[in-house]
Amino acid sequence: MTAIDQNAIETLFTAARTHNVWLDKDVSDDKLRELYEVMHFGPTSMNCQPLRILFLRSQEAKERLKPALMPGNQEKTMKAPVVALLGYDTTFYEHLPRMFSHNKDAKSLFEGKTDFINTTAFRNSSIQGGYFILAARALGLDAGPMSGFNNAAVDEEFFSDGKVKSNFLCNLGYGDASALFPRQDRFAFDEVCQLL
Template identity: 85%
Template sequence: MTAIDQNAIDTLFTGARTHNVWQDKSVSEEKLRELYNLMHFGPTSMNCQPLRVLFLKSQAAKERLKPALMPANQEKTLKAPVVAVLGYDTEFYEHLPRMFSHNKDAKSLFEGKTDFINATAFRNSSLQGGYFILAARSVGLDAGPMSGFNNAAVDETFWPDGKVKSNFLCNLGYGDTASLFPRQERFAFDEVCEVL
């Protein structure tokens, strides 16, 4: 592997910010597909890929989400060009014969093991959520990931069969840089890391 250049580092990390205010500029479906097609290369355990994404573009779809949002998150979410609802499929293991094809017993490792299924799905969908944010930045979109919503209400509204559970939301679009908060402090290496 070759290290990425400073411009790429700036786009993905040091210059990237979480956005709450959005330009009035739409995001195409082609751009969302480009995002996904980058994100899906990120590693997951046993290539399980539990992430499921709903891209809410229409105002009607966003209005369905509104009752589940904390009041402080409603305006910025309704004004975002796209709201991605990131969830995890609790039946991801059904796809392992295809996605992890070199291990014929992979599916059986999960069958009937609810705690193992949920932990694996949540952990790996969270990993994929991180890749999602980086992929969004890679294709020129700004991201506003957030909690601050009622998961049960989102699940009932958008995934009522109970197979998919919501993890977090991510507003997408082209952010208004003039409305950014000052960057908050980060922990230094020596505060949170040890080399043993």
């Protein structure tokens, strides 16, 4: 592997911002498919890939989500071109014979172990969610990830079979840079890291 250039680092991290105000510009189906095709190559433990995504594009779909949102998240979410509902599949291990085919016992490691299943699914879907945000930025989209919502209400409305549980939401589109908040502080290396 070779290091990416400074422009790429800026696009993905240092110049990228979380957006709350959106330009009136659609995100195409092709762009959403491309986003998934880029992000799904990111690694997960045992290649388990528990992330499941609902792309809410219609106003009707967003209105179904609205009652579960904290008041401060409602307006920006209703105005976002796309709201991605990122969840995790608690039956991900059923797919391990295909996804982790070199280990014949992988599925049996999870069967009947609810805590292990949920911990693995939540952790790895969160990792995949990070890839999702970076892939969106890499493809020229802006992202507004958030967790201010009632998970139980979202699960009842959108994942009623109980197999998938909501993790977080991510508004997608083309952000209005003129409406960005000032960038907030970040911890310095020595505040949160140790070299042992």
